[in-house]
Amino acid sequence: MKIALIGAGRIGQVHAQAIASHPEASLAAITDYHASAAEALATQYGSQALSAEAIFADDTIDAVLIASSTPTHADYLEQAARAGKAILCEKPIALDLARTRDALQVLAAHPVTCALGFNRRHDPQFAALKQALVEGRIGDLETLTIISRDPTPPPAEYVGASGGLFRDMTIHDFDMARWLLDEPITHVQAAGSCLIDPAIGKAGDVDTAMVILTTASGRLCHIGNSRRACYGYDQRIEAFGSKGMLQAQNESETRLRFTGEPGQVEEKPKWFFLERYAEAYSREIGDFVEAWQAQRAPLAGASDGLEALRLAEAAERSLKEGRRISLDHIH
Amino acid sequence: MKIALIGAGRIGQVHAQAIASHPEASLAAITDYHASAAEALATQYGSQALSAEAIFADDTIDAVLIASSTPTHADYLEQAARAGKAILCEKPIALDLARTRDALQVLAAHPVTCALGFNRRHDPQFAALKQALVEGRIGDLETLTIISRDPTPPPAEYVGASGGLFRDMTIHDFDMARWLLDEPITHVQAAGSCLIDPAIGKAGDVDTAMVILTTASGRLCHIGNSRRACYGYDQRIEAFGSKGMLQAQNESETRLRFTGEPGQVEEKPKWFFLERYAEAYSREIGDFVEAWQAQRAPLAGASDGLEALRLAEAAERSLKEGRRISLDHIH
Amino acid sequence: MKIALIGAGRIGQVHAQAIASHPEASLAAITDYHASAAEALATQYGSQALSAEAIFADDTIDAVLIASSTPTHADYLEQAARAGKAILCEKPIALDLARTRDALQVLAAHPVTCALGFNRRHDPQFAALKQALVEGRIGDLETLTIISRDPTPPPAEYVGASGGLFRDMTIHDFDMARWLLDEPITHVQAAGSCLIDPAIGKAGDVDTAMVILTTASGRLCHIGNSRRACYGYDQRIEAFGSKGMLQAQNESETRLRFTGEPGQVEEKPKWFFLERYAEAYSREIGDFVEAWQAQRAPLAGASDGLEALRLAEAAERSLKEGRRISLDHIH
Amino acid sequence: MKIALIGAGRIGQVHAQAIASHPEASLAAITDYHASAAEALATQYGSQALSAEAIFADDTIDAVLIASSTPTHADYLEQAARAGKAILCEKPIALDLARTRDALQVLAAHPVTCALGFNRRHDPQFAALKQALVEGRIGDLETLTIISRDPTPPPAEYVGASGGLFRDMTIHDFDMARWLLDEPITHVQAAGSCLIDPAIGKAGDVDTAMVILTTASGRLCHIGNSRRACYGYDQRIEAFGSKGMLQAQNESETRLRFTGEPGQVEEKPKWFFLERYAEAYSREIGDFVEAWQAQRAPLAGASDGLEALRLAEAAERSLKEGRRISLDHIH
Known part of the structure; x- marks a missing residue:
């Protein structure tokens, strides 16, 4: 499963590590508001820094992991759904109910595997x-x-x-x-x-x-x-x-x-949480990969x-x- | 401290034991709605069964421990206060606020050492x-x-x-x-x-x-x-x-x-509670005796x-x- | 069971407390090398200070608890056995095997309930x-x-x-x-x-x-x-x-x-040990009383x-x- | 650090995993008495099955991890030392003192980084x-x-x-x-x-x-x-x-x-031990790699x-x- 990472901050780095360690997942690309952060992380894991647009346009990328700042989650989630990519989105989708419901409607119209980052x-x-x-x-x-x-x-x-x-x-x-x-x-x-x-x-x-x-x-x-x-x-x-x-x-x-x-x-x-839930982050990626492979619902959606x-x-x-x-x- | 016990039921028996074990307290008398229960317990601890009236009238008795049924607490408490006896009353004084307040007024008018059985x-x-x-x-x-x-x-x-x-x-x-x-x-x-x-x-x-x-x-x-x-x-x-x-x-x-x-x-x-708070019941008597001796407030009043x-x-x-x-x- | 205490030191005091608290035992007399120590303890527990001779000669005394200094244990134990008294003896009987064996022979000739103070x-x-x-x-x-x-x-x-x-x-x-x-x-x-x-x-x-x-x-x-x-x-x-x-x-x-x-x-x-084995000392007296009453062997002999x-x-x-x-x- | 694994049995598999997970180590080759076992493990980790001779002769291989049967440890250890390779040898080197001393003499003559598998x-x-x-x-x-x-x-x-x-x-x-x-x-x-x-x-x-x-x-x-x-x-x-x-x-x-x-x-x-010491096996490889890089003694030699x-x-x-x-x- 080729996963692109959106967001190279602290939690993005945790996910990058978890993806890299999973035997059936690979870190296909990384993007970040700060291009240099994406590049640094890409170098560390032998991946590539791309723009978000390039990621959504790349048919070889199976999934995106959205770990950018909260206000951007819903937009990225919708773009990813429309691009037919599996999604693992850090919580929350949005801070208000209306925006969240809109995103769910887009997901309903473009059904993809969509996991939400309730790591616990x-x-x-x-x-x-x-x-x-x-x-x-x-x-x-x-x-x-x-x-x-x-x-x-x-x-x-x-x-x-x-x-x-x-x-x-x-x-x-x-x-x-x-x-x-x-x-x-x-x-x-x-x-x-x-x-x-x-x-x-x-x-x-x-x-x-x-x-x-x-x-x-x-x-x-x-x-x-x-x-x-x-x-x-x-x-x-x-x-x-x-x-x-x-x-x-x-x-x-x-x-x-x-x-x-x-x-x-x-x-x-x-x-x-980085120490307490280190194993949880690793298992979260495992569940996401499995859910996508088996076309089943992930543990949290x-x-x-x-x-x-x-x-x-x-x-x-x-x-x-x-x-x-x-x-x-x-x- | 000569203590009379009002109520020879389960919790009364616990208190009888605690009084009997205290080096400075003695079980002066026992009364109960069921006279036979009072007599049995009196025999066990070398005490005497008396009527409540006799207890309140007995000047050699320093204190009463009220462990009778809940609806009788407030009345006994008021009688004891009027008789000038120190009081250790099982909780609650009464189940409603008005009756409880009345009892507190009697206590205010007849100040005696009065402990309430918040054993914990x-x-x-x-x-x-x-x-x-x-x-x-x-x-x-x-x-x-x-x-x-x-x-x-x-x-x-x-x-x-x-x-x-x-x-x-x-x-x-x-x-x-x-x-x-x-x-x-x-x-x-x-x-x-x-x-x-x-x-x-x-x-x-x-x-x-x-x-x-x-x-x-x-x-x-x-x-x-x-x-x-x-x-x-x-x-x-x-x-x-x-x-x-x-x-x-x-x-x-x-x-x-x-x-x-x-x-x-x-x-x-x-x-x-009998097992968990066995030591607490013992210490409760200790606090009561001490409070009475030192004319200080007991731990719970x-x-x-x-x-x-x-x-x-x-x-x-x-x-x-x-x-x-x-x-x-x-x- | 009327028990005389031989030895009013630290461990003797522990035993005095345990005897006094037992419902079926009473502290009949106390003796000590230092007569004042025996008297002080006797006053505290409403007992009497006697000489060891008087204790062994007193037919109303059922038992002795030997808590004196180690070198005196074996002699007291033999005297008590000969006097037909039940014995609870602090360990050791003696520090050497020969003296211990001698004491056991006296016990064999004068069989009485004999418990040894292995409190644990x-x-x-x-x-x-x-x-x-x-x-x-x-x-x-x-x-x-x-x-x-x-x-x-x-x-x-x-x-x-x-x-x-x-x-x-x-x-x-x-x-x-x-x-x-x-x-x-x-x-x-x-x-x-x-x-x-x-x-x-x-x-x-x-x-x-x-x-x-x-x-x-x-x-x-x-x-x-x-x-x-x-x-x-x-x-x-x-x-x-x-x-x-x-x-x-x-x-x-x-x-x-x-x-x-x-x-x-x-x-x-x-x-x-006084804190850790407080309950054990109390139970030790209980076992001793029971063994004597039932004419069975105590838990440690x-x-x-x-x-x-x-x-x-x-x-x-x-x-x-x-x-x-x-x-x-x-x- | 390119490490060749000698022995593809249960403990060899544990080490293969640990090597594969280490960011600075790679599993360069695998050998086993049963060639098919070596090949299966090599396939799993994208490595290659080689003969022991080929491993010792290969100058691009930095180290060997000896996890074969106990009687072969000392021979492999000596061959590895003579070939100038760093060694992580499962314990024991041998079951008798004489054979062990011989191996230590070879090591003294051919000093290489040599760690012993005291995993705990x-x-x-x-x-x-x-x-x-x-x-x-x-x-x-x-x-x-x-x-x-x-x-x-x-x-x-x-x-x-x-x-x-x-x-x-x-x-x-x-x-x-x-x-x-x-x-x-x-x-x-x-x-x-x-x-x-x-x-x-x-x-x-x-x-x-x-x-x-x-x-x-x-x-x-x-x-x-x-x-x-x-x-x-x-x-x-x-x-x-x-x-x-x-x-x-x-x-x-x-x-x-x-x-x-x-x-x-x-x-x-x-x-x-596989469950209890999973983390220890991983750290053992880490210590070995570090010791070799820093030319310091490993934690157990x-x-x-x-x-x-x-x-x-x-x-x-x-x-x-x-x-x-x-x-x-x-x-």
């Missing part, structure tokens, strides 16, 4: 948790508790352009919740505060938040977010059901334990992006209005 | 967590996550008389939240479902619930409840702050680990019961109305 | 491990690994009178090994060094040691000792068999976990003291001679 | 433990406890050709002990039994063993081996010192935890093989003779 579904531990749920290990799922904290807050200027905490950060947790709850989410309640960086508050956003989701059958889900966990990336999920509980725990570089003056000490969790965005929209409204928001009212 | 404040692990918060171990507290699940649901008939999940079960978590958050809680959001026993739903209650509390400074607290955790009593608290995280974990009988076919297996959590009940009331309203409830409106 | 057999976690072995949880036991480290080395002068590391400290591990291996130990190999305190080496002893025991059927047991574990009392046992492994782990005051700059930190192990001492003797010889020592040669 | 030194967790020792995290190292158990015993016929447990399996532990103890080992004591498969006993070997090593300064090291741990590959190291303890723990596929009827269950350890073999020889003698063996007598 590919994490081995979360995947094992999902598998255990499917196998009925805990009977009927009743509640889900998702803790998701970043190690450091982004600069306030980033926050302004990010669409806010729910669209930028919680969006991953909304997707995990949807994937694991496995039935329609009907209501959203949210609370949030600015406790870490006043500049985030001035930008109109929160840096600490809690959300409750309710599903059609009454399952409940808690999401707890913080923009700053001084000890690293805190990524845990607890699924509770009629026959037991499953807990995905934080991971650290090694399991070495020291016992001494301060107590019994194990390593801190891995620092951030474009409509998952839309649905997660609806939840973010509902959470934002709940935070503002102090009410439980029904998903029926989010279009 | 006396748990060594939770107490260590509180102490670490006070010492600033995690910097500024930002969020609290309380998981509190019972091993088995009560019979539906109990549920009807209990005041509902928030007043009966979450009340303990509300108290822990108040104690640990250490500032006024301003808003409550709640969600709930009946997923375990339809009879509970028919009785108008939920058996699975999630609550979000917000404090004056914006701290957030999640409480997750279930009436049935098949693996035992699930009692965990996670405090998250600017400099780290504290986690109180479940306890088991021993730390013996088996590794074999099923994996690496440690014991289940202790089954229920009558007003803590009122405040926890206000939170329960707010949660119930939020669940029904689908809104965030301000505590300003709960009188 | 009463530890709930080790008892659970033993129970799991008996139930076949790990199939056939093949190896045992015992880690046993004290928090701080004793003063060198103590070492001189203690009989050396193997007789003083490893003796507990030899007993655990015998109890858990559950078949005759046939050979002993030992190694040792003085790494912690040169004064211990000058006194002719080691402070760091490793021992291998081999049983009749070929089971192997490792014992690893140190006189100084800076993080507290390190008491772990690992039993390995054909169907799995059991691990008794260190215990700490609470399971509170802190995650922050240094990593994920749990509390240090409990500091020393006088012959267990002899056998553990033979292993210590063999280890000492192995260390000196650099050879594997057969127990056949230790009389 | 490259394990991230053990490497972190070593690093912590070097940094003085536990002060002075006093004792080492190595638990090393295979999941299943080899067929008895393999045992016969393997040189016995100490040369075949414990050899890795001897190397770890040497690396971590970081000073000369002076004495060896060993015990062993046949508890798992009587056929192993008939072949003259043991399947369960314990060893004590003593170093020049008196540090002690325990090695505990079993040929069968039903729960998987048990690979743990505990280093104990004056300022604390370091414990390298078993690793599992994920950290997912299930709590339910059987208790709190985490996954079994990884099954065997040929003399480490000789020294570990001397310890195996001493352990075997100790087991047979029932004596502590001085390394001075092992030539």
Whole structure:
């Protein structure tokens, strides 16, 4: 599968590495707003720097991986669909529902394999948790508790352009919740505060938040977010059901334990998503290649992006209005 | 300190044992609605069975421990206050705010040492967590996550008389939240479902619930409840702050680990509150004796019961109305 | 059961507390080389200070608990046996085999309930491990690994009178090994060094040691000792068999976990035997009372003291001679 | 670095993968006793199948990785040294000391970069433990406890050709002990039994063993081996010192935890060395490439093989003779 990479920034580099390591994928071309970045990465992986136009026009290229800046995602996605190329698009497709829906319509008109970069579904531990749920290990799922904290807050200027905490950060947790709850989410309640960086508050956003989701059958889900966990990336999920509980725990570089003056000490969790989800990024490419080869749906698709965005929209409204928001009212 | 026990049921027996084991307390008398129960327990501990009237009239008795049925708490508490006896009253004082306020007024008019049976404040692990918060171990507290699940649901008939999940079960978590958050809680959001026993739903209650509390400074607290955790009593608290995280974990009988076919297996959590909080009940008596001797306030007092009940009331309203409830409106 | 305590020092005080807390035992009298110590303890527990002679002569006293200095154990034990009193004797009976054998002969001539203070057999976690072995949880036991480290080395002068590391400290591990291996130990190999305190080496002893025991059927047991574990009392046992492994782990005051700059930190192990084996001392009294009432053998008896001492003797010889020592040669 | 692989069996395939994944190494050629195996592997990795002669004669090949059957190691190693090629040789060089010394003499006469396949030194967790020792995290190292158990015993016929447990399996532990103890080992004591498969006993070997090593300064090291741990590959190291303890723990596929009827269950350890040391094999190639480029010694070299073999020889003698063996007598 010949994949062209759109965007040679930090996350683009992660994908370049994953593509290069996959036995059945190759990095056919790279483009970036900064041509020099594309060239540098192309040199590193023995690929070529091309313009986006040239990529879409090149019939030997099977797929594009869209890892450019968020505002460009939807346009590239539509161009790629029209060019008949398989797509792996970093989330989000867009920060608003209308633009996202438009892109989905183009995809409907030009059906191609289209995967969305909800990388956490590919994490081995979360995947094992999902598998255990499917196998009925805990009977009927009743509640889900998702803790998701970043190690450091982004600069306030980033926050302004990010669409806010729910669209930028919680969006991953909304997707995990949807994937694991496995039935329609009907209501959203949210609370949030600015406790870490006043500049985030001035930008109109929160840096600490809690959300409750309710599903059609009454399952409940808690999401707890913080923009700053001084000890690293805190990524845990607890699924509770009629026959037991499953807990995905934080991971650290090694399991070495020291016992001494301060107590019994194990390593801190891995620092951030590049470390924690390194394996997930690799598996994400694997799923994309397989889905394209087998003409099956990838593990996360474009409509998952839309649905997660609806939840973010509902959470934002709940935070503002102090009410439980029904998903029926989010279009 | 000569303590008379009112109520010789299950929890009364726990207290009898704790009193008998305390070097500076003695079990002066026992009364119960069922005289035979009082007599049996009196025999076991070398005490005497008396009527409640006789207890209140006996000047050699310093204190009463009220462990009778919930509807009798407030009356006994008022009688004890009027009789000038120190009081350790099982929670709740009453299931409604008005009756609770009346009792507090009587206490105000007849000031005696009055402790309320929020036993969890006396748990060594939770107490260590509180102490670490006070010492600033995690910097500024930002969020609290309380998981509190019972091993088995009560019979539906109990549920009807209990005041509902928030007043009966979450009340303990509300108290822990108040104690640990250490500032006024301003808003409550709640969600709930009946997923375990339809009879509970028919009785108008939920058996699975999630609550979000917000404090004056914006701290957030999640409480997750279930009436049935098949693996035992699930009692965990996670405090998250600017400099780290504290986690109180479940306890088991021993730390013996088996590794074999099923994996690496440690014991289940202790089954229920009698096992999990055995040490807490003992320390509760200790605190009561000390508070009385030193004429200081006990760790949990009558007003803590009122405040926890206000939170329960707010949660119930939020669940029904689908809104965030301000505590300003709960009188 | 009316028990007289011989010896009011540190360990005597632990036993006094355990006796006083037992519902069917009472502290009938206390004696000590220092009469004032006996009196102080008697006052604390509402008992009486008597001479040893008076105790042995008092027909209302059922039992003696010998917790005096080591050199006096055997004499007191013989006097008690001749007086027909049940005996709970702190280990060791004596530091040499001959004196121990003599005491056993007196016991054989005057059969009374006689328990030896191998307190660890009463530890709930080790008892659970033993129970799991008996139930076949790990199939056939093949190896045992015992880690046993004290928090701080004793003063060198103590070492001189203690009989050396193997007789003083490893003796507990030899007993655990015998109890858990559950078949005759046939050979002993030992190694040792003085790494912690040169004064211990000058006194002719080691402070760091490793021992291998081999049983009749070929089971192997490792014992690893140190006189100084800076993080507290390190008491772990690992039993390995054909169907799995059991691990008794260190215990700490609470399971509170802190995650922050240094990593994920749990509390240090409990500091020393008084903390770690508090529950074991209590259960030891319980077993003693029960054994006497039921006229059954206590969990650890006088012959267990002899056998553990033979292993210590063999280890000492192995260390000196650099050879594997057969127990056949230790009389 | 152009590397030719000698041996296309199971471990050869692991190395082929590691070489192919290394950015600065390439798999130049493959040879095997079974030509078809070499061809199949060459096809898989886009390499070529050559004879060993052709490999040694090819000046464009920089290095050979010897992963053929044990009896051929020494010959290939000598040929490679004479051909001036860098060498990464699977352990052991040979099963006897004389043949090993001969090979070392050839290496001395033809100095090339020569790494020995003690893969465990490259394990991230053990490497972190070593690093912590070097940094003085536990002060002075006093004792080492190595638990090393295979999941299943080899067929008895393999045992016969393997040189016995100490040369075949414990050899890795001897190397770890040497690396971590970081000073000369002076004495060896060993015990062993046949508890798992009587056929192993008939072949003259043991399947369960314990060893004590003593170093020049008196540090002690325990090695505990079993040929069968039903729960998987048990690979743990505990280093104990004056300022604390370091414990390298078993690793599992994920950290997912299930709590339910059987208790709190985490996954079994990884099954065997291919899973547990996958990362170590990859790092081993990295170290080899770096050592060759920088003309520095690799992390484990040929003399480490000789020294570990001397310890195996001493352990075997100790087991047979029932004596502590001085390394001075092992030539």
